[in-house]
Amino acid sequence: MKIGYLGPEASFTHHAVKSIFNNEEYIAFPTIPDCLEALAENKVERAVVPLENALEGSVPITIDYLFHDVDLHITAELISPIEQHLMVHPDNAARFQDVKKIMSHSHALAQCHKYLYYRFRGVTLEPSTSTSAAAKYTSEHPEENIAAIGNALAADTYGLTVVEKNIHDFHFNHTRFVVLTSEKESELLPFERDAEKSTLMITLPSDDRAGALHQVLSAFSWRQLSLSKIESRPLKTGLGNYFFIIDVEKPVGGVLMQGAIEELEALGCTVKVLGSYKKHLLEPAK
Incomplete structure (x- = not known):
């Protein structure tokens, strides 16, 4: 299997790849878009890129590219301590x-x-x-x-x-990497089963009704679906237009999650499911 990652060799992403994939072909790419495009064009079978850092927040280029430019799916999350x-x-x-x-x-x-x-x-x-x-x-x-x-x-x-050594300002520094595939129903590796959480990208109804975001959150709240993250990103269609990336502590396949997605779509929202996946804790890069 060919695994693409943000390189070159010895990057934090390279460490994450080596920690979870054994005896595979690792292919470094100079930028995150290059890596994601390679996966979308089937030049590699998996791609690993950073999604979020505990100190600096989300990696905008990753989120925006997944929303606007490619149809890829998260199959695993890798949490790595970061020592600078x-x-x-x-x-x-x-x-x-x-x-x-x-x-x-x-x-x-x-x-x-x-x-x-x-x-x-x-x-x-x-x-x-x-x-x-x-x-x-x-x-x-x-x-x-x-x-x-x-x-x-x-x-x-x-x-x-x-x-x-250890010149970072705060010592609980971690980065969240995601393993991506181009196929929804791929032949999953063992560590990609037993999903613990899901990531959704949600666009609000186009009629700009009052309380739309409250309705979105209520679809999860009354079902007691815990959200571990909600963040807005520009839709790139004008000021004040956003989509939302939401992490839910449940896999998409459950009855409650399916009901929440159906309710959102009935409200006029567009819902893009990035994937349901398992979290893996890594050792620091040495």
């Missing part, structure tokens, strides 16, 4: 406090905001497509005296020296 380290080329380890630039994924830079503000105020912060992309660039350009923020696996893979 400052790393440099070995040639620059003795002078790391004089680095000219610090690179990493935008979420990683934000997760280390306080550390960077107090320790490297004024130093250029440059977002990259992933933490491992930043580590790879740093390893290839020792003459620039730059640093990267990423995991210990990236430092080891690209031969960098970790000069400051």
Whole structure:
């Protein structure tokens, strides 16, 4: 099986893939859209991308792409602890406090905001497509005296020296990754059975009636279906137009969930079921 992921090698996503898939072919993609398009075009059979971080919230490009651009389905959720380290080329380890630039994924830079503000105020912060992309660039350009923020696996893979460990601002930092497939009724792997939760994308009725969101939430409330997340994202059709991504602590196949979806559709809502799936807790990337 070919598994696509947000790369390059040694990214947090790569760690998540290796933690759950054994002896498969891993294929790195430079961006989340590239990875999702590869799955939609059947170039890979599964794709793993980040969906949400405990400190920085949702990854908008993932959510928007799943809503607007591709018809893919979540088959598993992977929760990974995130430990961010400052790393440099070995040639620059003795002078790391004089680095000219610090690179990493935008979420990683934000997760280390306080550390960077107090320790490297004024130093250029440059977002990259992933933490491992930043580590790879740093390893290839020792003459620039730059640093990267990423995991210990990236430092080891690209031969960098970790000069400051655990620089993230809060130590309950976790990222939620999702395993995606292009088929609703695929031949599921064992870890994709026994679903614990579901993710829905809901568009409100077009008549803009008062209380529409309250009606949506009531469809779950009176059935005692617990929502662990509700978030709005722009529909990209004008200001004030949104869709909602909702996580429900039940699989879609149950009677109560089917009833809730039917009620929403009767109200004039559009409901896109991203999938029902099981949650898996991973060890930190080492």
